[in-house]
Amino acid sequence: MPPNKLKLASKVKKLSTSLKIDQIATGVNADINGKSLPLETLEAVSKKNATMEKAITKSKANLRNLRPRTAVDNRDEEPEEPKKESKLDKSGKKRKLKNVVDLEMMKEELKQLEDPPNTIEEKRLCENRLGYEFFDVPAEELAKKLLGKILVRKLDNGTLLKGKIVETESYLGGEDRASASYQYRVSAANIATYMPPGTIYIYLTYGMYHCLSISSKGEGSVALIRALSPIEGADLMAEFRNAKLKNTKTYKLHELSNGPSKFCIAFGLTRDHNKYSVCDWRGMWVEDNPENENIQIVSCPRIGIDGSGPEWALKPMRYYILGEKSVSKSNKNAEAAFAEQG
Template sequence: MAKKRKLTNNADEFVEKKESKVIDSNSMTTMRRLSNSFFDVHSCEELAQNLLGKRLCRRINETGEVIKGIVVETESYLGTEDVASQSYKGKVTPRNEPMFMKPGTCYVYFTYGMYHIFNVSSVGEGAAVLIRALQPLEGIETMQTFRKNFNKKVPSKKQLKEKQLCNGPAKLCIALNIEKNTINKVDATCSDLIWFEDGDTIEKEEIVVAPRIGINVAAEWKYKPLRFYIRNNDYVSVRDKKAELSSTT
């Protein structure tokens, strides 16, 4: 198993009708923070699945409020061999450097000139897990405010449905105020700005395995099943009904 390079952190239909799988979000109990051992012992694909049901926590500097969401959808990017990965062929750049840092390091990049995308590095040279969707847990009104105020010139007056707040990688970054200048290269195992907490363990049969979203590369990697989400959860970004059916047969 490839080891990470030692780089230094420098920043503090056919689907049967079933009951919607929404994780109980009534508990406001503080759970155990996920430590180095959680990120160190799993491959990228294992980490992506094991993060499902865990809580992503973000402390807002201005108020000290901690807002949280349950991870319900992830994608794996396997590093130097993965042609869809930003670390393909192992070239370290200022942009992708966090992918080569210790497992549990935050990688936030800017895309389309306006959106941030949040990942966390894993075991494997240049490997990382993309957090695609969250089920809001705490600080929902604050998430609404961040979403409404995203366009500073024309703030939105629309009240979003709870399931619309974080059902996409850019949306969740807006809702949790995750930006490159504050979160990139932060070690999520020891930071007071952003971290993961323990939560529900999602059983294998409750995880849908599907191709990643928006991958336009050779078929071998375009259709590789590296997206994972909680079956019948209303908060995922896009459901893959074909994958849902095939994974039940």
């Protein structure tokens, strides 16, 4: 692994955490749902901010691709930078120097989107949400911990959609060939994977469908939510599914969100919701299951990542609840092995 990539990824992760803690320190999130944040979280403010302020003033990084292609470009309003002279490579040919951008530019991309609950009713609705500590664990652990939990989506009109998480996958970041952040790549598209645990990372697949992951502990590491079993709002989920596909299909309950893209459509989630945090966004959160079920977890290879090579394609990093109809695809071999162990 090139050390410069690892160093950049680490710097991005630290800066992102620093920015989030800075928001907390200045009162943006000093109180969530009427509950004060842990003292140790607030104590980390001065240490992380001091470290990153020095890095910001001294360091520069190649982040040309960090700016979204669709962003409004105000270059015409700014003085044009002088062109850099090209250097010669080993073959004697001229090579272009990469644009170098100050880390200050990265601050805007790494800022957590803020839309916390404001009214008493909104705070009451999400008073049982799981906090930062729940998500601040390695991706594999988080993907398993999410199983059986209740994901709640609050739409702009106040309607609630609920589902039990029944299937997840873990992606480990820099070392994981199937990860968006493999080799510690940093771009506008995957920047949310470097943000504090609990950050929503939504990306496009096949150029038209969305998938949602939640960032975990570790640089570029996330847990992908693959499937939910609907609990509340099934009729509206079906409307969303039909509106996307422009048809009038009648869905069985377990068909509404039995896949990562189906889940995003059914719950009205798009790239517009990227970089919010399930720890404080009023639009979505995760709760404990009040039924406190005793679930059995099957581990098997992830789906659709054959291009990452056999080593990573075969790792048992997909997890689902045994016997749940809403699981996108069961793995009979893994279930047989699970039965033998048990």
